[in-house]
Amino acid sequence: MSLFGEVPQATPVAVFKLSNDFKEDANPKKVNLGVGAYRTDEGQPWVLPVVKKVEKIIVADNSLNHEYLAILGLPEFRSSASKIALGEDSPAIQENRVGAVQCLGGTGALKMGAEFLRRWYNGNDNTKTPVYVSAPTWENHNAVFSNAGFEDIRPYKYWDAEKRGLDLDGFLGDLESAPKHSIFVLHACAHNPTGTDPTHVEWMQVAEVMKRRKLFVFFDSAYQGFASGCLDKDAWAVRYFVTQGFEMFCAQSFSKNFGLYNERVGNLTIVARDSDNLKRVLSQMEKIVRVTWSNPPSQGARLVAITLNTPELFAEWKDNVKTMADRVLLMRASLQAKLQALETPGTWDHITQQIGMFSFTGLNPKQVEYMIKERSIYLMASGRINMCGLTTKNIDYVAESIHETVVNVQ
Amino acid sequence: MNFPTEGLTIPTEITTTHWASWWGGVQMGPPDPILGVSEAFKRDTSPKKMNLGVGAYRDDHGKPFVLDCVRKAEALIASKQLDKEYLAIGGLGDFTKSCALLALGADSEVLKSGRNITVQTISGTGSLCVGANFLSRFHSASCDVYLPKPSWGNHTPIFRDAGMQLKAYRYYDPSTCGFDFSGALDDISKMPEKSVIMLHACAHNPTGVDPKPEQWKEIADLVKKRDLLVFFDMAYQGFASGDIDRDAWAVRHFIEQGHNIVLSQSFAKNMGLYGERVGGFTVVCNDAEEAKRVESQLKILIRPIYSNPPMNGARIAATILNTPDLYKIWLEEVHGMANRIIKMREQLAANLKSEGSTHNWQHVIDQIGMFCFTGLKPEQVERLTKEFSVYMTKDGRISMAGVTSGNVGYLAHGIHAVTK
Numbered sequence: 098m099s100l101f102g103e104v105p106q107a108t109p110v111a112v113f114k115l116s117n118d119f120k121e122d123a124n125p126k127k128v129n130l131g132v133g134a135y136r137t138d139e140g141q142p143w144v145l146p147v148v149k150k151v152e153k154i155i156v157a158d159n160s161l162n163h164e165y166l167a168i169l170g171l172p173e174f175r176s177s178a179s180k181i182a183l184g185e186d187s188p189a190i191q192e193n194r195v196g197a198v199q200c201l202g203g204t205g206a207l208k209m210g211a212e213f214l215r216r217w218y219n220g221n222d223n224t225k226t227p228v229y230v231s232a233p234t235w236e237n238h239n240a241v242f243s244n245a246g247f248e249d250i251r252p253y254k255y256w257d258a259e260k261r262g263l264d265l266d267g268f269l270g271d272l273e274s275a276p277k278h279s280i281f282v283l284h285a286c287a288h289n290p291t292g293t294d295p296t297h298v299e300w301m302q303v304a305e306v307m308k309r310r311k312l313f314v315f316f317d318s319a320y321q322g323f324a325s326g327c328l329d330k331d332a333w334a335v336r337y338f339v340t341q342g343f344e345m346f347c348a349q350s351f352s353k354n355f356g357l358y359n360e361r362v363g364n365l366t367i368v369a370r371d372s373d374n375l376k377r378v379l380s381q382m383e384k385i386v387r388v389t390w391s392n393p394p395s396q397g398a399r400l401v402a403i404t405l406n407t408p409e410l411f412a413e414w415k416d417n418v419k420t421m422a423d424r425v426l427l428m429r430a431s432l433q434a435k436l437q438a439l440e441t442p443g444t445w446d447h448i449t450q451q452i453g454m455f456s457f458t459g460l461n462p463k464q465v466e467y468m469i470k471e472r473s474i475y476l477m478a479s480g481r482i483n484m485c486g487l488t489t490k491n492i493d494y495v496a497e498s499i500h501e502t503v504v505n506v507q
Numbered sequence: 508m509n510f511p512t513e514g515l516t517i518p519t520e521i522t523t524t525h526w527a528s529w530w531g532g533v534q535m536g537p538p539d540p541i542l543g544v545s546e547a548f549k550r551d552t553s554p555k556k557m558n559l560g561v562g563a564y565r566d567d568h569g570k571p572f573v574l575d576c577v578r579k580a581e582a583l584i585a586s587k588q589l590d591k592e593y594l595a596i597g598g599l600g601d602f603t604k605s606c607a608l609l610a611l612g613a614d615s616e617v618l619k620s621g622r623n624i625t626v627q628t629i630s631g632t633g634s635l636c637v638g639a640n641f642l643s644r645f646h647s648a649s650c651d652v653y654l655p656k657p658s659w660g661n662h663t664p665i666f667r668d669a670g671m672q673l674k675a676y677r678y679y680d681p682s683t684c685g686f687d688f689s690g691a692l693d694d695i696s697k698m699p700e701k702s703v704i705m706l707h708a709c710a711h712n713p714t715g716v717d718p719k720p721e722q723w724k725e726i727a728d729l730v731k732k733r734d735l736l737v738f739f740d741m742a743y744q745g746f747a748s749g750d751i752d753r754d755a756w757a758v759r760h761f762i763e764q765g766h767n768i769v770l771s772q773s774f775a776k777n778m779g780l781y782g783e784r785v786g787g788f789t790v791v792c793n794d795a796e797e798a799k800r801v802e803s804q805l806k807i808l809i810r811p812i813y814s815n816p817p818m819n820g821a822r823i824a825a826t827i828l829n830t831p832d833l834y835k836i837w838l839e840e841v842h843g844m845a846n847r848i849i850k851m852r853e854q855l856a857a858n859l860k861s862e863g864s865t866h867n868w869q870h871v872i873d874q875i876g877m878f879c880f881t882g883l884k885p886e887q888v889e890r891l892t893k894e895f896s897v898y899m900t901k902d903g904r905i906s907m908a909g910v911t912s913g914n915v916g917y918l919a920h921g922i923h924a925v926t927k
Contacts, residue, residue, distance in 0.1 A: 163573060360817050361813060378530050383536060388668045
């Protein structure tokens with residue numbers, strides 16, 4: 098009799114299953130438009146040149162060892178990472194009311210923020226505080242907050258499938274009707290999975306409602322630099338909210354913009370009203386960290402810290418980021434042009450209007466299945482494609498396949 | 508920053524918040540009882556200060572020790588120019604396989620039948636966190652976990668946070684500074700069936716007191732009779748006796764006796780990979796099919812915490828474990844670290860004697876692993892810290908790894924001063 102006899106087989110995480118299925122597909126024309134990792138035009142992973150450089154620096158530095166980091170992580174990483182999000186000249190930083198927790202990737206930062214909010218926000222251990230995530234959103238958002246104990250996770254209107262753009266009225270409507278103090282998870286830029294971001298004016302409207310209705314701002318920033326190719330541009334929304342006086346969290350990931358996926362480099366930036374509140378918040382964060390991973394991994398944080406704090410390396414990094422963003426923009430333009438040339442039914446402007454790694458093609462589940470089964474082109478059931486999976490060599494095949502799918506499958 | 512002006516009033520400076528901070532009710536958290544010691548040590552300006560708090564190995568010059576096998580592994584890895592793609596949720600396959608092999612042994616029937624699932628975790632803490640939450644979620648028969656008295660300070664909050672009920676069984680006998688065998692058996696005999704019992708595989712933290720093999724055998728029998736779920740915490744394999752097989756003996760014995768254990772492993776100490784966060788969590792299941800189901804649930808649990816684990820440390824550990832030359836060097840280095848600690852124990856005891864202490868300090872030599880449960884009381888610990896800048900945890904635990912031939916005399920002097 099096993100203690101685990103009753104443990105049911107769990108359904109696999111969709112995005113990883115997709116990669117698995119792709120791996121096992123023998124079709125030489127297969128294309129993986131699934132998981133969100135950058136690929137070069139040769140379809141290969143890309144270790145950023147600046148990362149290779151800094152790795153050599155680390156290896157050559159005999160003063161470095163593998164000792165524990167502090168519970169909250171490497172100080173030079175935390176502060177420089179927060180500066181990236183908020184800007185060098187951020188008044189909040191100057192006022193000493195910005196702190197950070199180094200975490201295991203963006204996921205870890207969301208986790209720490211969620212655990213803190215459940216314990217300390219809107220009362221103590223208030224698991225009933227509604228948490229709003231966009232419809233649709235990154236599939237792990239729900240699980241992060243529900244595992245932290247939140248019982249009421251709701252969608253806020255975001256994607257308008259018909260017009261293939263932002264449902265601003267729906268979004269603002271949900272902000273207006275949300276119970277006071279509800280937590281809202283906002284995508285700082287390059288919305289995952291839709292690639293559709295609010296404009297500056299639209300962000301201002303969102304902020305106005307959130308301030309008036311005392312809603313909590315929790316930014317998820319996984320693609321800073323990746324969206325437009327410019328770090329400051331991509332941080333506009335986060336910085337605007339800071340000027341509006343919000344206390345807020347921003348979960349940052351350096352997986353994509355540094356290509357450090359497997360080193361789990363993340364940062365939870367905390368903007369508080371003042372340094373005293375900040376101090377107490379950080380002390381409680383330590384306790385949560387201690388029961389989860391004790392202290393974070395050092396390699397990736399070191400790498401990022403050295404890069405951000407060394408002017409030439411910082412410049413090189415920004416250049417590497419632009420390289421990635423530019424290739425994505427090129428693929429967007431190419432795909433849209435080809436679909437137009439093929440006269441594929443429907444409008445395809447959203448391909449170039451959307452921003453970041455992902456595009457919500459608008460393909461429905463039947464069409465997605467067709468793409469996978471008949472064309473060996475792997476994408477998420479939601480119709481989300483990773484633009485990085487496109488190359489100059491496969492883009493014709495993909496465009497033709499989309500065309501064939503849309504024409505033959507409804 | 509320039510803001511567009513259509514239709515909205517635009518502020519030109521920061522709007523002050525119109526409400527009080529969200530965090531007004533957040534209390535200042537107390538410093539961590541173990542890691543907080545290091546932070547206090549750092550602030551101390553005394554040239555004679557000693558950090559005997561956290562269990563991090565130091566060489567005889569009091570310096571952190573990067574193992575040679577680690578440096579060689581790093582060079583090998585660097586030459587391979589690997590990519591940085593996400594690991595699977597369960598971690599690096601080369602690592603998890605060799606991690607399980609290290610614990611269970613080459614002739615393990617469990618490994619042969621594939622009835623274990625081993626996932627890579629964020630060192631020992633991450634492993635315990637995953638384990639505690641897994642049991643909380645799936646071990647519906649009981650939510651009680653019995654910790655030895657005393658246990659590693661962080662065990663309690665980890666299990667509590669996972670929703671388990673904390674209980675204790677007698678373990679350390681302060682009158683002998685040794686193992687309270689009869690007390691432990693007595694308490695175990697009363698544990699409700701299906702409760703979880705936490706056992707330290709070797710080099711018990713904080714006491715350094717381990718059961719002898721014959722005692723382990725009796726414990727295994729009794730635990731089987733009581734039908735308890737065994738959770739082994741093995742953070743010091745290799746560090747206790749210097750021999751990795753000897754240190755894993757209890758774990759392997761329990762498995763041989765038919766216990767389907769869960770096991771946490773850390774490579775922080777035995778490979779000196781502290782900050783790289785290398786660990787493993789293993790569930791020994793009935794069969795491979797059950798292991799697959801359990802694996803699927805572990806992934807569901809891990810994904811919303813950190814998605815997938817960090818590569819660097821696991822890659823180093825896997826390289827060492829899977830490269831015969833490096834593995835050989837590693838075994839020697841672990842043996843060397845354990846030996847230095849044994850030597851320091853002997854020197855400390857000898858120095859206390861020559862200081863004129865009339866107390867019995869035999870336990871300093873008898874205890875095993877990185878830590879020594881000195882027997883000092885909280886007030887004595889406080890004096891040792893305040894007057895001698897010797898930093899240790901309040902329970903009287905010192906990390907022998909922080910003792911060197913250069914400071915063992917000073918330490919003996921301080922201990923004698925506060926205990927005479």
